[in-house]
Amino acid sequence: MKKIITIICLMTFIGIQAQDIQGGLKLSVNLPMFSGDVDNTKGKVGYSIGYFESMMLTNNIALEGEINYTHVAYQLGQGDDFTFEDDINFFEIPLMVKYVSNDFHIGGGFQYCLGSVTDFGPIVDLTYYNDNLRFGARAFLGSDKSLTGNSMTNISAYIGIVIF
Amino acid sequence: MKKTFLFFSALSVLIMTSCKSTLASATSTPLSVTENIRPLDADITVDTKKEISGQSKTLYFLFFRLSGDSKYAEGVDYSTKSGLFSTKVSRAKAAAAYKAVKNSGCDVIVHPNYEVNIEDYVFFKKIQVKVTGYAGTINSIYQREYCSPCSDNYKGLEIKN
Numbered sequence: 154m155k156k157i158i159t160i161i162c163l164m165t166f167i168g169i170q171a172q173d174i175q176g177g178l179k180l181s182v183n184l185p186m187f188s189g190d191v192d193n194t195k196g197k198v199g200y201s202i203g204y205f206e207s208m209m210l211t212n213n214i215a216l217e218g219e220i221n222y223t224h225v226a227y228q229l230g231q232g233d234d235f236t237f238e239d240d241i242n243f244f245e246i247p248l249m250v251k252y253v254s255n256d257f258h259i260g261g262g263f264q265y266c267l268g269s270v271t272d273f274g275p276i277v278d279l280t281y282y283n284d285n286l287r288f289g290a291r292a293f294l295g296s297d298k299s300l301t302g303n304s305m306t307n308i309s310a311y312i313g314i315v316i317f
Numbered sequence: 318m319k320k321t322f323l324f325f326s327a328l329s330v331l332i333m334t335s336c337k338s339t340l341a342s343a344t345s346t347p348l349s350v351t352e353n354i355r356p357l358d359a360d361i362t363v364d365t366k367k368e369i370s371g372q373s374k375t376l377y378f379l380f381f382r383l384s385g386d387s388k389y390a391e392g393v394d395y396s397t398k399s400g401l402f403s404t405k406v407s408r409a410k411a412a413a414a415y416k417a418v419k420n421s422g423c424d425v426i427v428h429p430n431y432e433v434n435i436e437d438y439v440f441f442k443k444i445q446v447k448v449t450g451y452a453g454t455i456n457s458i459y460q461r462e463y464c465s466p467c468s469d470n471y472k473g474l475e476i477k478n
Contacts (some may be wrong), residue, residue: 174441206440208378216378218440248379248440 176206179287179313185225191302195235197226201245205313213253217260221245225270229301241300243268245293247276256282264293272297272305280313287313360456363427370449371417373409377442386412388419406433409446423452 181203185196203221210216224242228235249262260278272295280289288311295305375385389411410431417426429450436443457470 174436174438174443176438204439206438208376208441210383216383218378220439 174206174208174317175315176204176317177285177287177313177315179203179205179219179221179311181221181223181291181309181311183223183225183307183309185227186306186308187227187301187303188298188306189303190298193230193232193235194301194303195228195230196305197228197238197240199224199226199240201309201311203245207251209253215251215253215258215260217247217249217251217262219245219247221247223266223307225305225307227301241269243270247278247291247293249276249278251278251280258282258289266295266297270297270300270305285315287311287315289313357458359458361425361427361453362456364423364452364454367421367452368449369417369421369423369426369452370447371413371415371420372445372447373412373416374446375405375409375412375444377405377444378440385409386416388412388415390415390418405442405444406435406446409433409444410448413446413448417448417450421452424455425453426450427453 179202181201183199183201185199187194187196201221201223203219205217205219207215207217221244222242223245224240226238226240229237229239243266245264245266247262247264249260251258251260258278258280260276260280262276262278264272264274264276266272274294274296276291276293278289278291280287291309291311293305293307293309295307298304373386376383385408389408391411410433413431414426414429417429418424426448427450429448432447432449434443434445434447436445459470
């Protein structure tokens, strides 16, 4: 949290020429990966729907915030034998600063998860902008181990559409 | 006999150790010295041909202010509803008023009209305020009623002992 505040405070010292705010909806498919500290945990393909807002602060720097509703599924077992399956739903709130180069946005920031799982960790994001469509890939590095005894890294690919 | 002795002993101990509280009332007179200041009047020249204006734009991301003005006019009544979130609008109004007064070189904005444009999103909030009004220049400030002693340029009545 302190890092987010530091990043945002730093943004205030940069010459900000705020442009129009863009917002839209996004749909993701995700594949969680688990650290393997306890037993075997294997992620299954899940999904996420969300809302995003972004603003170009300068010609090369953008700020983005999202609210996503995420479904994550996984299997538990020992060795190659997965005997237990479960899934969870939670909200993700990622906040990112993005470096913009032509149609590519390379972003980094932090994400807060709340709901069936409460987690906080860094995210990295790569997005390609094509008019009103966005195609991207993202990785969230979680640290909470209360779910299965393992920390979760959630890899996702998404498509977004700008609605305003 | 022993039982009677024990009973009265216990009773006497109970009486002697029972609580006692004494209350005494006293009236107090708060002594406060207040200063009565006679109302001040200002002689202001209003130039109705000279319309002044000032603008302020502020951008917030969540609770963080990303951009905006940092100089504000104090002591201006903006007719803004008070509340937790009205501070942001009030600050933008004060910044617009500051710009209008500073850029025109006048002392007061007469008949100010505030045009407030708020774009409220989930993560971002943009506040844009434009104030227009007439330029007012203060010629003199004086007390209207009585004074003693009075200044040389006093226009009211003077109390004579």
